[in-house]
């Protein structure tokens with residue numbers, strides 16, 4: 001997605017040759033018009049999949065997901081990482097391992113919001129090791145719903161997440177794919 | 193806002209006579225079209241205030257805020273409740289007291305994203321005791337920016353937040369105002 005690549009090139013900051021900071025338009029400050037275009041892009045990629053639901057995870061996945069939901073005319077559910085005041089239903093839960101923190105955390109979605117036979121599009125902002133996306137997919141499977149695909153805003157292709165998800169048989173559509181952040185420089189993959 | 197009141201009446205659940213659960217369209221599952229209409233409503237209410245920035249707080253404030261930002265053509269920043277991978281700049285911080293948990297927590301926004309003279313619209317999903325909205329307003333003031341108003345999706349008028357913010361001189365615009373949840377019944381305030 002050209003405008004996204006331009007934003008990354010112009011505003012992205014690389015840290016330690018392996019982290020892309022895009023706090024100015026995606027992870028802290030959000031550019032709503034860009035999110036709207038990202039949502040439209042996901043909607044077009046999955047337009048013939050008869051999506052019935054979008055699933056994402058708090059917090060940075062919410063804006064891209066809700067814009068995709070607006071264009072696809074489907075509800076969006078965000079998995080919670082922590083207890084919330086009203087999330088006390090029967091829950092679907094999965095664990096997410098953090099390599100950085102070396103710890104395992106649980107994420108949850110109420111069973112009320114993923115039904116058997118839902119055709120689910122998973123959306124998230126980053127795809128790195130793929131722990132979060134795998135956990136979301138696992139919850140969809142536990143609900144006997146179908147993962148129609150995984151939409152990612154920024155894929156770090158040099159980490160294992162993309163291959164892991166594709167090896168599991170999922171269709172992964174990433175709007176920007178970064179083959180390297182080495183030397184604090186953003187290199188986009190040139191072909192699929 | 194009529195369609196919001198209808199959604200609350202139809203899908204809201206009252207818990208213990210004091211909590212309104214709207215997980216089916218606002219706090220866990222999100223209705224994107226409703227969010228789009230909510231965003232438009234906020235944009236119209238603040239259309240002559242020359243808003244330059246919207247501030248909210250993760251997670252449930254993000255969807256309404258980003259839709260308002262889409263209609264007002266301004267960036268949206270969400271305050272973080274916890275450390276994030278890339279939020280390591282100079283921070284504006286404020287504390288939020290939780291009556292339920294009887295604890296104080298810190299929320300933060302990078303100084304990069306609220307500039308002196310920004311004309312800020314604060315948006316959040318619920319207004320109850322007003323701790324979160326007050327903390328967001330405090331951060332805006334610390335940055336020498338101006339709070340043009342506070343846009344709330346659902347105000348619980350029987351709690352002190354709305355009056356607290358108005359007494360501080362802020363303009364508060366709530367799209368649904370609930371005067372009571374007693375007897376597990378939703379009663380909307382009938383006039384301003």
Ligand SMILES: Nc1nc2c(ncn2[C@@H]2O[C@H](COP(=O)(O)OP(=O)(O)O)[C@@H](OP(=O)(O)OP(=O)(O)O)[C@H]2O)c(=O)[nH]1
Nearest residue numbers: 019020021022058059060061098099100101126128277278
């Ligand atoms: N900006 C940025 N973030 C990255 C990058 N690589 C991974 N992340 C984010 O870091 C978080 C994952 O951190 P950990 O759970 O500690 O996992 P990890 O060490 O195994 O990568 C996720 O944030 P999250 O759960 O999505 O957090 P939130 O922003 O939704 O709150 C993920 O999106 C990167 O290059 N740049």
Ligand SMILES: Nc1nc2c(ncn2[C@@H]2O[C@H](COP(=O)(O)OP(=O)(O)O)[C@@H](OP(=O)(O)OP(=O)(O)O)[C@H]2O)c(=O)[nH]1
Nearest residue numbers: 085086211212213214250251252253290291292293318320
């Ligand atoms: N559904 C619902 N929520 C209510 C109601 N009253 C307050 N809240 C939410 O509860 C959270 C505040 O809880 P606490 O920090 O424990 O504060 P409190 O006990 O002083 O109210 C906030 O969620 P938050 O920080 O916005 O969480 P998040 O959803 O953004 O993650 C607030 O929006 C209500 O009647 N219904």
